[in-house]
Amino acid sequence: MAKSSPTQASPASPAGAVSASAQSVAASASNAAAQQAFLVRRLVTSYQKNTPQSLKLIDTYLVFVMLTGIIQFVYVLLAGTYPYNSFLAGFGASVGSFVLAANLRMQVNPENKEFKDTSTERAFADFAFASLVLFGFVVNFLG
């Protein structure tokens, strides 16, 4: 809670009351922003410190796939849907790859107890096989 300034007008007068409340709102807003910035910094630091390299590599791949999907979608919004099947193939490849990579990340994450019986090699084999099937359908739909 910010301390009131010595030069502030007395709260008894209406003008003084308005400026006091405005200052308190501004102070709380800047406080919230500072808290958010702090939380983000803490998240980033914790991510960089505690996340294994393999998961970071998969996360990078996820960001890459997401960006390609977003760029394709923006293009369709600007240029139109022709040819529509090509857009569906490309966007489907991005979405499908994202899903498969996210599943791989869940299975590879040592913190995830649900998949403790699944080896990383098995998870990667599933990911590779499913990706091949996905890209088979994508290429078939390209036109």
Added chain:
Amino acid sequence: MRSQILLSPILLVLLALVGHVYARRVIPSFGDITLKITGADGSDIRSETLTSPPRISKPLTLGSGSKLTLNVPVKDDKGKALSLQHLFLGARNDKTRDEKTLVCASKGTGVFTCELDQSTLDKLHPGPHTLTLYAGSVDTEPLAHKLGTAEFSIAGPSTKGSSDWDVFQPLPEITHKFRPADKMPNKILSLTFSGLVLAPWLLLLGSYIVLGANFTNLFSSSVSFISGSAFMGSLSLCVLLYYVYWVKLNLFQLLGYGSLLGLITAILGRQALVARAAMRSAGVPRSVKTE
């Protein structure tokens, strides 16, 4: 023996009846036919009497609006007036060989009236026609008697039907309408986004370099190197097969080659991952936590 005795009178009666019927069939004939042609205004164009056997000496000429009237007396072989069930006047086009028949009305006492007016002329084609009288009844012999020729100077039947049910007329030609071509996007926009969509690759490769991705584990043992390299090579071949399918092959070829390549990839992949799992079990670090 008794049945033969009973049958013989029945047969005789039947024979007598049949014989009676055939014996009583009358042979009809036409008496003197009165012919009259009137014009559209009702004026008398031609009138004559065709003496038996009735024949039109000079060909008739009928134009649009004309009316032909024939009074046909029918007689039996004894010259008495004969009542018939039907008498028809047939007009056969000598060119098209199409014949239209007209029912002649009976006035009673064996006299029939055949009227060929505009309503019948509308159904005929122009040109020379042969007029024939057809007489028929149950108890008379059939009779077809050619009267003569008539020239119809008419426009011919209209192509449009006389009723709403006549729909046999040419309809407007159907021309195929091709689907309008799709609107092509701006070339500069397409090229720009082609470059933009490839830009995340730079981000990916750069991030991998920053994160320290490497192939050191591939070279940790000969088994790992051989099986890992072969597995990655087979995955590359799969991608190449997809490209060739997109450009050249059909689905059946893709399935054929793909099943073979998929089997090789599966075997090599298993070998590579088994080697990797063995390395992991032996204590080779799987990943390095970055500070």
